[in-house]
Every structure is written in structure tokens, then in C-alpha cells.
Amino acid sequence: MTSNGKPLLEVDGLVMRYQTKRGQVSAIEDVTFTLHHGESLGLVGESGCGKTSVAMSLMGLAADNARYMSGEIRLEGENLLALNEDEMRRRRWKSISMVFQGAMNSWNPVYRVGDQIREAMDLHIQPKLSEAAAKSRMARLFEMVGLNPSMLVRFPHEFSGGMRQRAVIAMALSCDPKLIIADEPTTALDVIVQDQILKELKKIQDQLGMALIYISHDIAVIAEVTDTIGVMYAGKLVEYGSTLEVFHRPRHPYAYLLLSSTPSITGPRRKLAPLEGEPPNLLDPPPGCRFHPRCPFVTDQCRTEDPPFVDIAPGHKVACWNWQQVPVTIGASA
Amino acid sequence: MTMPLLKVDSLTKLFPVQRGLFRKPIEFVHAVDGISFEIGSGQSLGLVGESGCGKSTTGRMLTRLMDATSGQILLADNGNPVDVAHITRDGMRTFRRRVQMIFQDPYESMNPRRTIFDTVAEPLTVQGIGTVTEREEKVADLLRLVGLSPPETFLFRYPHELSGGQRQRIAIARALVINPSFVVADEPTSMLDVSIRISIMDLMLKLGDEFDVSYLYITHDLAVARYMCDRIAVMYLGKIVELAESEELLSNPLHPYTKALLSAVPVPDPSFKRAPVEIKGGIGKAINPPPLCRFIERCPIATDVCHNNDHPPLEDKGGGHYVACYLV
Numbered sequence: 001m002t003s004n005g006k007p008l009l010e011v012d013g014l015v016m017r018y019q020t021k022r023g024q025v026s027a028i029e030d031v032t033f034t035l036h037h038g039e040s041l042g043l044v045g046e047s048g049c050g051k052t053s054v055a056m057s058l059m060g061l062a063a064d065n066a067r068y069m070s071g072e073i074r075l076e077g078e079n080l081l082a083l084n085e086d087e088m089r090r091r092r093w094k095s096i097s098m099v100f101q102g103a104m105n106s107w108n109p110v111y112r113v114g115d116q117i118r119e120a121m122d123l124h125i126q127p128k129l130s131e132a133a134a135k136s137r138m139a140r141l142f143e144m145v146g147l148n149p150s151m152l153v154r155f156p157h158e159f160s161g162g163m164r165q166r167a168v169i170a171m172a173l174s175c176d177p178k179l180i181i182a183d184e185p186t187t188a189l190d191v192i193v194q195d196q197i198l199k200e201l202k203k204i205q206d207q208l209g210m211a212l213i214y215i216s217h218d219i220a221v222i223a224e225v226t227d228t229i230g231v232m233y234a235g236k237l238v239e240y241g242s243t244l245e246v247f248h249r250p251r252h253p254y255a256y257l258l259l260s261s262t263p264s265i266t267g268p269r270r271k272l273a274p275l276e277g278e279p280p281n282l283l284d285p286p287p288g289c290r291f292h293p294r295c296p297f298v299t300d301q302c303r304t305e306d307p308p309f310v311d312i313a314p315g316h317k318v319a320c321w322n323w324q325q326v327p328v329t330i331g332a333s334a
Numbered sequence: 335m336t337m338p339l340l341k342v343d344s345l346t347k348l349f350p351v352q353r354g355l356f357r358k359p360i361e362f363v364h365a366v367d368g369i370s371f372e373i374g375s376g377q378s379l380g381l382v383g384e385s386g387c388g389k390s391t392t393g394r395m396l397t398r399l400m401d402a403t404s405g406q407i408l409l410a411d412n413g414n415p416v417d418v419a420h421i422t423r424d425g426m427r428t429f430r431r432r433v434q435m436i437f438q439d440p441y442e443s444m445n446p447r448r449t450i451f452d453t454v455a456e457p458l459t460v461q462g463i464g465t466v467t468e469r470e471e472k473v474a475d476l477l478r479l480v481g482l483s484p485p486e487t488f489l490f491r492y493p494h495e496l497s498g499g500q501r502q503r504i505a506i507a508r509a510l511v512i513n514p515s516f517v518v519a520d521e522p523t524s525m526l527d528v529s530i531r532i533s534i535m536d537l538m539l540k541l542g543d544e545f546d547v548s549y550l551y552i553t554h555d556l557a558v559a560r561y562m563c564d565r566i567a568v569m570y571l572g573k574i575v576e577l578a579e580s581e582e583l584l585s586n587p588l589h590p591y592t593k594a595l596l597s598a599v600p601v602p603d604p605s606f607k608r609a610p611v612e613i614k615g616g617i618g619k620a621i622n623p624p625p626l627c628r629f630i631e632r633c634p635i636a637t638d639v640c641h642n643n644d645h646p647p648l649e650d651k652g653g654g655h656y657v658a659c660y661l662v
Binding site: 046192223266272273 | 384385497499500527528529530531532533535536554555556557558560561580581584594595596597598599600601602603604605606611613614617
């Protein structure tokens with residue numbers, strides 16, 4: 001992990017809303033984080049918390065009704081939000097690439113997998129690689145993700161779910177990106193296959209020294225893959241810090257409850273603490289802290305004032321007025 | 335010996351693979367292949383395995399949503415065994431009163447054009463239980479029990495107005511409204527968010543206790559099975575390879591597949607280092623499988639014994655810990 005030098009990615013006060021007939025959906029609300037070369041960041045949260053919206057914004061692929069109200073996304077100092085579609089297209093895959101959740105949908109069923117990877121390389125690698133160079137590069141990529149290079153001439157339907165996801169990772173690596181965003185890449189897979197893909201991904205990230213943003217609702221997967229973790233709730237980043245620190249001493253009530261309500265196969269069998277209620281409707285988010293209707297530590301201040309995202313320790317940030325009230329041990333009843 | 339609530343013996347389901355000019359079934363997928371187990375009254379058994387291992391097919395056979403190819407399912411009725419495969423049309427009504435199912439997808443398992451009241455009261459209507467007023471009271475009681483209160487605000491709404499978690503609560507209310515003694519729950523929380531999952535699981539545990547319901551809990555998630563079930567059965571390609579008390583299975587897995595499965599489960603603790611997973615690749619399909627151990631191709635410890643014998647029988651290795659492996 002090289003955290004010295006200039007950051008690779010800075011997301012700074014990003015606010016994004018989806019314009020809908022029923023009003024504005026506040027999907028990303030003042031999200032700020034920094035990622036250095038070679039670092040891995042896990043974004044965790046429930047469906048609708050904005051984690052995929054953040055990923056799509058980084059890729060410049062947010063839906064047409066997305067409106068950026070304020071903030072910047074800087075990749076090596078350059079604000080991606082100020083680029084036009086053409087300039088963004090040139091950076092996509094080459095600077096930032098993405099592994100999507102549904103591996104089948106990432107492929108065009110009527111083209112050979114190798115030809116589709118080749119297309120991405122031809123579009124983004126300048127000068128264009130020769131036939132032989134492209135072939136050997138693709139073979140190397142396939143080997144790297146644990147696939148036999150002879151599979152390159154096959155069609156997507158001839159791959160199993162796990163193999164398809166490996167091929168998607170190979171494609172994401174094809175243009176030597178500095179940052180890979182993996183959005184729930186193993187959610188549809190069985191645990192044994194998931195384990196292999198996670199190991200492969202970590203190994204490749206170490207070898208190539210790229211940065212990784214890993215998005216998942218599964219906090220256990222995040223624990224295994226990333227150095228840093230960001231916990232999102234209702235469009236806001238509520239806690240950010242080293243994975244070890246956040247897992248062992250979560251300071252935001254939501255992070256704490258999320259960890260307390262995750263069943264595990266290790267450790268003593270314990271009663272899990274349920275999180276009451278459901279996430280808010282982002283068409284009309286609650287005033288003050290967005291978590292306050294479900295928070296066991298709620299005070300009057302939480303109902304009216306939105307807590308700032310502040311450092312509570314070096315590299316550990318929390319957006320909560322009462323973070324000092326959160327128990328230190330996981331599993332204690334709240 | 336008294337009859338347990340449910341006794342399954344050599345249950346098998348084969349699906350024909352149709353090929354060729356006359357679509358003649360020449361091969362069979364052995365989806366469930368001779369499995370046997372028992373569930374006592376008020377007990378819960380977790381059925382765990384990767385996709386395609388036959389766990390959902392088993393659940394569907396137990397609820398008679400699908401007929402078994404062979405084997406026997408016996409359900410105790412006042413201590414007398416009833417053969418589920420040979421229930422008559424009249425008997426079916428009684429059977430449905432005793433056995434219910436909760437499905438995975440709360441968006442697909444409800445009729446979008448029926449109100450919540452109609453949905454939950456349906457089993458009562460079909461069974462002809464109570465008057466309209468009595469049904470209304472019963473449904474309102476159930477809604478309160480599953481945490482949807484005040485019930486009046488939910489009774490005449492439609493499924494699309496509810497969230498996934500609320501719908502799954504409705505599904506639980508619907509399954510329990512006629513006091514069944516056995517409920518098959520097929521991945522009831524896998525589509526829900528983590529923060530909602532636990533409250534649904536707790537609700538099922540609480541109501542299971544209150545109504546003295548036995549569960550067959552189908553899941554791919556061992557951590558969920560541990561939380562929900564007294565015992566866990568691990569399935570692999572249509573066979574039960576290991577069955578034991580939940581804590582015993584997790585702390586002392588004996589079958590090589592169970593060991594691999596356990597070491598592949600991510601642990602929500604970054605300082606925990608898992609043992610390496612010994613097996614590779616994904617699960618296949620059991621199309622006309624050879625009579626050998628189903629796990630033989632992926633097994634890291636297979637020896638000549640395994641290659642020269644049939645699929646090993648599920649044997650008690652002491653204290654009700656059953657394993658199907660020659661090398662244990």
C-alpha cells in the first residue's frame with residue numbers, strides 16, 4: 001500500500017440527485033473520500049444507500065436523470081465531472097474500469113469473449129496493439145484470472161457463472177487501469193467459487209498495484225478484501241476508516257448495528273441485534289441525521305441537525321453526534 | 335419408538351433430459367437421490383448446499399408442490415403416519431392445513447391484485463375456517479404478531495405498497511394463519527437487506543416457538559442456518575453428505591465437502607484467517623451419474639476405496655453426527 005504521494009482519486013463533497021416525476025431522489029449526499037494508488041476501499045451498505053450510484057458516477061455512467069448539484073470527482077487531479085462524454089469515454093476502461101454484478105449481462109451473447117476483450121483494447125490502447133501482441137496479452141490476462149486461454153474463442157454461454165465473472169475481470173484488466181471498481185462481483189456466485197474469485201482479485205491487485213473499490217452489501221466479504229472501508233447509509237458516507245479499526249471499533253451506530261446483526265459461522269453463537277425499521281425514502285429524507293428514526297442512541301439534536309463528517313482518530317471519520325455512546329464491543333445489546 | 339413429525343425415507347426426484355427426434359427421455363438429472371432424514375415436533379432442520387444441489391426440489395416435494403419419483407414422506411397425524419405421496423384429494427385439504435411454505439421472493443409469491451387481507455385470509459377461506467368476522471380478527475391478530483401494526487393500516491393495501499421486508503412478514507403471516515405444524519422456508523431472507531434479515535429471522539424463531547412449528551429451512555448461507563436451526567444437513571448433488579447438530583457440524587465438520595464449504599464462507603472479522611479451501615471449480619449436474627461417491631471428482635482425499643465402491647451410505651459416527659464418506 002503506497003499512501004504517500006498524490007492521491008489517485010478524490011471524491012470531494014459529491015452531491016447527486018435523480019430527477020424523477022415525483023421529485024428529486026437524494027442518492028448521494030455530500031460524499032467525500034480519497035483513494036491512493038494500490039489501495040483498496042470497500043463500500044458497504046444496503047440496497048438504495050447510494051453505493052452503486054457512487055460507482056456509476058466515477059465511471060461517468062450514471063443514469064440520464066442524474067444531476068450533480070455540487071462536488072468534484074478528481075482522478076489524478078482532473079475533475080471528471082467537467083469532462084464531456086467523448087473525453088470521459090477515453091478515460092473509461094483505460095483509467096477506471098468496472099466489474100459489474102451480473103456477469104452474463106456484461107457480455108454480448110453473439111460475439112466470442114476474446115473478440116469482445118479485443119474490442120475494448122483496440123478502442124483504448126494507443127498505439128493499437130498488433131495482432132500477435134493483442135493475442136498474447138489476452139492469453140496472459142486469462143491465465144492471470146485462472147482461465148485457460150483456449151476459452152478466448154468461446155461464446156459467453158459456454159462459460160459457467162464463475163468463469164464468466166473471471167472473464168469480466170480479465171476484460172476490466174485489459175487496458176491496465178489504475179482503478180478497478182468491482183460492484184458486487186460475487187453476489188450471484190456460490191461460496192466456493194466466490195472464494196476463488198476473491199483470492200484471484202486480491203492477488204492481481206497486489207501484483208499490478210492498482211487501486212480497488214469493492215462494493216458489496218456483504219460486510220464479511222468486505223472484511224476480507226479491503227484495507228479501508230466506507231459505510232454508506234441513505235446516500236451518505238457515515239463512517240470511514242481502516243477495515244480493522246471499523247470492524248473492531250465501529251463508532252457510527254449504523255455500522256455498529258450492521259456488524260452486530262451479521263450472522264457468522266465463527267465465534268460463540270450469539271443473539272443478533274436487529275435493526276428496527278427500514279431505510280428512509282430518499283424522495284423525502286428525514287431531517288437531521290438520516291439514520292435518526294432507526295437509531296437507538298438518538299437525541300433531540302439528531303432530529304434537527306445533520307451531524308458533520310469529522311475525524312475522531314487519524315484516518316477514522318464518523319458522521320454522528322453521539323459516537324462516543326456507541327458500545328465498544330460488538331454484540332452487546334444496544 | 336414414537337413417530338417423529340416428519341420422516342423422509344430414500345426420497346428421490348429424477349428429471350428427464352429430453353433429447354433426439356422423439357424427445358425421448360434417455361438421461362435423467364438426479365436432482366434428489368435417495369435422501370433420508372427426520373424432523374421432530376418443534377425442531378428445525380437447515381438444508382444447506384450450493385445452487386443445484388437439490389435443496390429446493392426437496393422442499394417442493396415435502397410440500398407436494400412436486401411429486402417424488404420414489405421414496406417415502408411420512409407426516410405424523412396424531413401419532414399416525416400419513417404417506418404424503420398417496421394423499422387423496424380430500425386428504426390434501428388437511429395436508430395443506432398442516433404443511434405450509436414460505437418462498438424466497440416476496441415480490442413474486444403474492445398476487446398483486448389481492449389485498450393483504452385476502453392474501454393472508456386465503457388459507458382460512460380455502461379451508462372454510464370461521465366466519466368473515468372471525469377471519470378478520472384472526473388476520474388482524476397475525477399481522478400484529480408479525481409486527482405490522484396497527485393491522486387496520488395494512489389490511490386493505492396491496493403488495494406493491496409494501497417493502498420487501500413487510501411482504502416477507504405477510505408471507506409468514508399467511509403461512510402461519512392456519513396453525514400448521516410444519517413449514518418449509520426456502521431462502522426466506524436471501525432477498526432482503528442485512529438490516530432487515532435478522533428481524534425476519536427472529537420473527538420466524540419466535541413464532542416457531544409460540545406455535546410449535548417445525549421448520550425445514552433451506553438456505554445457501556451456513557451462518558443463517560446456524561442462527562435458525564437445531565440441526566443442519568449439507569447436500570451435494572442430490573445427496574445428504576453430512577447431518578449433525580448445528581454447533582457440532584460447524585465446529586467438527588467431518589465430510590471433506592463440508593470442510594471446504596465452511597472454509598469458503600467469508601467471516602465478518604478482518605483479523606480472522608480462514609483455512610485454505612481444498613476444492614476447486616463449481617458444482618456440476620448429476621446427469622446419469624456413475625454409482626460412485628458424488629463428490630469424488632472434487633474430493634481432495636479420495637482413495638481407491640472411493641473409486642471401487644458405490645456412493646457411501648449416511649452413517650451415524652456417534653451422537654447423531656451422520657456422514658456419508660468412507661474415509662471418516
